[in-house]
Amino acid sequence: xxxxxxxxxxxxxxxxxxxxxxxxxxxxxxxxxxxxxxxxxxxxxxxxxxxxxxxxxxxxxxxxxxxxxxxxxxxxxxxxxxxxxxxxxxxxxxxxxxxxxxxxxxxxxxxxxxxxxxxxxxxxxxxxxxxxxxxxxxxxxxxxxxxxxxxxxxxxxxxxxxxxxx
Amino acid sequence: xxxxxxxxxxxxxxxxxxxxxxxxxxxxxxxxxxxxxxxxxxxxxxxxxxxxxxxxxxxxxxxxxxxxxxxxxxxxxxxxxxxxxxxxxxxxxxxxxxxxxxxxxxxxxxxxxxxxxxxxxxxxxxxxxxxxxxxxxxxxxxxxxxxxxxxxxxxxxxxxxxxxxxxxxxxxxxxxxxxxxxxxxxxxxxxxxxxxxxxxxxxxxxxxxxxxxxxxxxxxxxxxxxxxxxxxxxxxxxxxxxxxxxxxxxxxxxxxxxxxxxxxxxxxxxxxxxxxxxxxxxxxxxxxxxxxxxxxxxxxxxxxxxxxxxxxxxxxxxxxxxx
Numbered sequence: 001x002x003x004x005x006x007x008x009x010x011x012x013x014x015x016x017x018x019x020x021x022x023x024x025x026x027x028x029x030x031x032x033x034x035x036x037x038x039x040x041x042x043x044x045x046x047x048x049x050x051x052x053x054x055x056x057x058x059x060x061x062x063x064x065x066x067x068x069x070x071x072x073x074x075x076x077x078x079x080x081x082x083x084x085x086x087x088x089x090x091x092x093x094x095x096x097x098x099x100x101x102x103x104x105x106x107x108x109x110x111x112x113x114x115x116x117x118x119x120x121x122x123x124x125x126x127x128x129x130x131x132x133x134x135x136x137x138x139x140x141x142x143x144x145x146x147x148x149x150x151x152x153x154x155x156x157x158x159x160x161x162x163x164x165x166x
Numbered sequence: 167x168x169x170x171x172x173x174x175x176x177x178x179x180x181x182x183x184x185x186x187x188x189x190x191x192x193x194x195x196x197x198x199x200x201x202x203x204x205x206x207x208x209x210x211x212x213x214x215x216x217x218x219x220x221x222x223x224x225x226x227x228x229x230x231x232x233x234x235x236x237x238x239x240x241x242x243x244x245x246x247x248x249x250x251x252x253x254x255x256x257x258x259x260x261x262x263x264x265x266x267x268x269x270x271x272x273x274x275x276x277x278x279x280x281x282x283x284x285x286x287x288x289x290x291x292x293x294x295x296x297x298x299x300x301x302x303x304x305x306x307x308x309x310x311x312x313x314x315x316x317x318x319x320x321x322x323x324x325x326x327x328x329x330x331x332x333x334x335x336x337x338x339x340x341x342x343x344x345x346x347x348x349x350x351x352x353x354x355x356x357x358x359x360x361x362x363x364x365x366x367x368x369x370x371x372x373x374x375x376x377x378x379x380x381x382x383x384x385x386x387x388x389x390x391x392x393x394x395x396x397x398x399x400x401x402x403x404x405x406x407x408x409x410x411x412x413x414x415x416x417x418x419x420x421x422x423x424x425x426x427x428x429x430x431x432x433x434x435x436x437x438x439x440x441x442x443x444x445x446x447x448x449x450x451x452x453x454x455x456x457x458x459x460x461x462x463x464x465x466x467x468x469x470x471x472x473x474x475x476x477x478x479x480x481x482x483x484x485x486x487x488x489x
Contacts, residue, residue, distance in 0.1 A: 055205065058217045058484075067181070067489025071198075074205040108214035 004137060006151060006159035009120050010037065012136035014044040017087065017118060021045060025085045028052035030102050031073055033091030033151035036159060037120060041089060052077040052086075059101035075105065082110040091151035093119040093135070096128035121161065123149050174296055182485045184296045184309040187318040189359040196363055200328050203481035207474065209246060219484050220249035223280040227253045228270070229312070230286040235448055235472065236312050236322070240283045243479035247487075249281075267291060268298050275299075281308045281486060289315030289352075308486040316352050321482060322447050323356030325475040327364060329467055330402055332474065333443050337364040343396055343438075344369065344387075346406035346428060346455050347377045353447045354406055355385075362386050372396035374428065376417045393428060397437040403465075405430055405446040408455045421454045431457040435465060443467045 026049040029038025035053055042051045057072035088102055099117060106112060118134035125142055143149060146166030153159055175191060177183045182195055209215055225244040229237055237253065244251045256270065265273075267286075274282070284292050292311040299307050313319040327337075334340060342361055348354040348371050361369045362385070371382055372390045383389055390396030397403065408424060418424055430444065444456075444465045452458045460466060 058205070058219055063219055063484075063488050065489065068202060068484060071201050072205045074208045076208070104218070108212050108216065110213050 001143070001163065003161045003163070006120060006161045009136045010040050010159060011044070013118060013120060013134055014041055016134045016136065017041065018045060021047070022085055023048065025049075025087060026052060026079055026081070027087050027089055028054055028077065028106070030088065030090045030098060031055040034089045036151060036153045037091055038089040040159070041118070050078045052079065054102055054105055056098055056101035056105055059105045061097055061101065077109050080110065081106065081112045083113045086112045086115045087118050087134070088115055089118050091120050092149045093117070093122045093130075093132055094125060094149070096126045096130035099130045100128055120151065121149060174293060181489065183305065184292070185320050185482050185486070186292050186296060186309065186311045187359070188320045188323045188356045188363070189318065191363065193363050196324070196327070196360060199324055199478065199481050199485065200331060202485065203328055203474070203477040206477035206480040210473070210476070215246055216248055217246060218248050220244065220247035220487050223249045223487055224278050225249045225251050225281045225283060225483070226274050226279045227251065227283045228256055228274070228285075229254065230256045230284070230291070231313070232257060233285055233313065236285065239472065239475045240312060240479055243476050243483060246476070247480055247483055249483070267294065271295050271298055275304060275307065279307060281310065281483065283310045283312050285312040286314050289317035310482060310486070313352055316350055316355070318356050319352040320356050321475070321479055322353050323360045324482070325471055325478040326357055326404065326445055326447070327360045328474045328478050329445060329471045330443070332470070333467060334401060337361070337366050340366050340401045341368045341399060342366050342370070342402040342404065343372055343400045344404045344406065345372045345393070345396070345430065347408050348373055348382060348406065349377045349379050350409055351406045357404055358385050358387060370396050370400065374418070393434050394437060397434055400438045401442055403430065403435065403438060403442060403444045405444065405456055407447060407449065408451055410451070421451070425454055429453070429455055429457055430460050432459050432463065435460055445471055448472070
């Protein structure tokens with residue numbers, strides 16, 4: 001399957017978000033791909049608040065069966081989220097379980113004014129009632145079972161999407 | 167009784183199943199615990215200091231010996247992971263009525279225990295519990311050793327390693343001195359095992375001959391019977407508590423005498439590197455093994471040790487509970 005250029009999608013995503021920004025909007029990237037994307041958006045949109053970062057490892061719903069897999073990183077939300085409009089940023093939206101975990105984690109920091117979801121690609125096949133507000137690409141056909149759609153970043157900082165087959 | 171597998175602490179897949187000792191624990195697991203502990207330190211700064219990982223699990227703190235700090239930090243760690251925590255001060259209950267250790271274990275399992283945090287005056291008691299759980303097909307229940315006799319105090323050793331790594335970054339260029347009553351100290355054994363595994367090139371033990379175990383050199387350490395010699399150029403000073411009860415026998419003359427020779431004073435600490443850090447597992451005996459000027463001074467990292475201890479215990483418990 002032919003995937004579009006991630007850098008171009010990133011620009012489209014920024015263009016979708018720009019008209020909706022308010023002065024107190026803050027971005028929160030989900031490790032790891034979501035953070036790369038959020039860094040791009042943060043610069044492109046000229047957002048005043050520093051970038052927030054969360055790692056949802058401690059909130060995953062498969063912790064009981066799978067334990068902690070990758071090395072978890074520190075979450076860092078360097079601003080008060082109470083009452084603030086937040087945009088949660090992830091690279092790929094799939095089952096919705098990562099977003100669910102991220103929302104749970106966010107609410108342990110306070111009560112945001114609103115939370116929107118921005119993703120580069122929606123690959124469909126949701127298992128939870130979650131939908132993005134900003135998304136430049138929606139896949140119309142499901143990917144083969146077990147395959148993963150990932151954002152990667154080159155040493156030069158270029159973003160690219162690739163499919164890893166099971 | 168069927169014995170546990172090749173390594174009683176690990177599953178067949180090499181994952182942590184119980185935490186009984188740091189002696190022989192693979193370096194990769196030690197480093198994994200320290201890595202996982204790091205993001206847990208951030209939880210203390212949140213509005214809601216709670217993670218959902220041990221929701222619905224019951225952690226039994228079973229202390230056959232008194233402890234305040236260790237039991238409290240285990241309790242905080244388990245509660246921050248959303249576990250239900252049941253504290254049993256067994257020293258004042260069933261055991262005094264004659265119940266055996268394994269009967270106590272069976273009863274607590276019948277109450278739905280998922281994890282035991284155990285302190286016992288007898289070396290090997292946590293191992294016996296783990297073996298019993300294995301023999302009775304209850305491998306899903308984990309045991310964490312919170313100090314057994316003179317044998318081991320693995321979470322103390324781990325939090326000490328976390329503290330050293332936090333301040334010194336790299337273990338492989340350090341000179342570390344363990345000072346005091348090594349003979350009676352489970353903390354010292356766990357520290358020495360972890361330091362060696364993590365690649366510290368020079369571990370020293372400093373203490374009077376009467377308080378160092380015979381053959382301590384075989385643990386891979388350099389032995390000093392002189393504070394001024396032993397502290398020269400060290401990066402990390404790990405003090406041990408002088409247990410007051412040891413004063414009774416013929417091991418030591420008096421606490422004043424001990425302080426004069428073995429107490430860590432600013433003058434003695436000045437022999438270490440200028441950026442040396444001082445650790446102490448607590449509770450401290452000021453004016454016995456450590457001078458107040460050192461305990462409250464800029465080199466001391468004794469209170470950060472306590473805070474890091476919570477994150478390290480959260481890491482251990484989450485590794486045992488997940489998967």
